[in-house]
Amino acid sequence: MRIMVVEDDARTSEYVQQGLIEAGHVVDVLSDGRDALSHGIRASFDVLVVDRMLPGLDGLSLVKGLRASGLTTPIIFLSAINGVDDRVEGLESGGDDYLVKPFAFSELLARITALGRRPVSTLPQTTMLRVAELELDLMRRVCRRGEVKIALLPREFALLEYLMRNEGRIVTRTMLLERVWDFHFDPQTSVVETHISRLRAKIDKPFDRPLLHTLRQTGYSMHA
DSSP states (O other): OEEEEEEEOOHHHHHEEEEEEEEEEOOEOOOOOHHHHHHHHHOSEEEEOOOSOSSSSOOOHHHHHHHHTTOOEOOOEEEOOOOEEEEEEHHHHHHHEEEESSOOOHHHHHHHHOOOOOOOSSSSSSSEEEEEEEEEETTTEEEEETTTOOOOOOOHHHHHHHHHHHTTTTTOOOHHHHSSSOSOOOOOOSSSHHHHHHHHHHHHTTTOOOOEEEETEEEEEEEO
């Protein structure tokens, strides 16, 4: 994969860059948020690794700017800012994952690999998922509801795919944490609720009838 690392601490960026290169990846390293914004828009990457405390433009503003430009590349925050609210803020700004410093490189590499890996279908012959007039094209990575094309971030796409594959079934918060975020523990954050709300705003609120339903104290269900 080609990876952009945005980190202003020289020792950390060199450590991450060397490890990624040894793992077979191509790495671009930038230390300034403004430079990273223009570079991230111009160039093509598979995953971005972004620190929150950056000169020129902080990490949150950088990610928001990249998302506003239409970039859907997976992004992982790598930061010493480690409060629960800080992690949620990072995810809400458009990040797909958040790893706190100090960190083990093996964990960073595993998370980057997971973000860069396209979801593997349990039904290989299925390339299009449908619930009512909502369609998810797994090959072209395109979502539509009727004639309206809906832009989804990578984590939102994975979340919607899992919900649509389980049409009519109850999907619990724990199931989503394990299948979409690969968390085999409860991180005690509102990450699921935040992403469900963001997804609902895109696929339901502009339309006449909801397809994504919240079942109080139980979970979620996708059905017409």
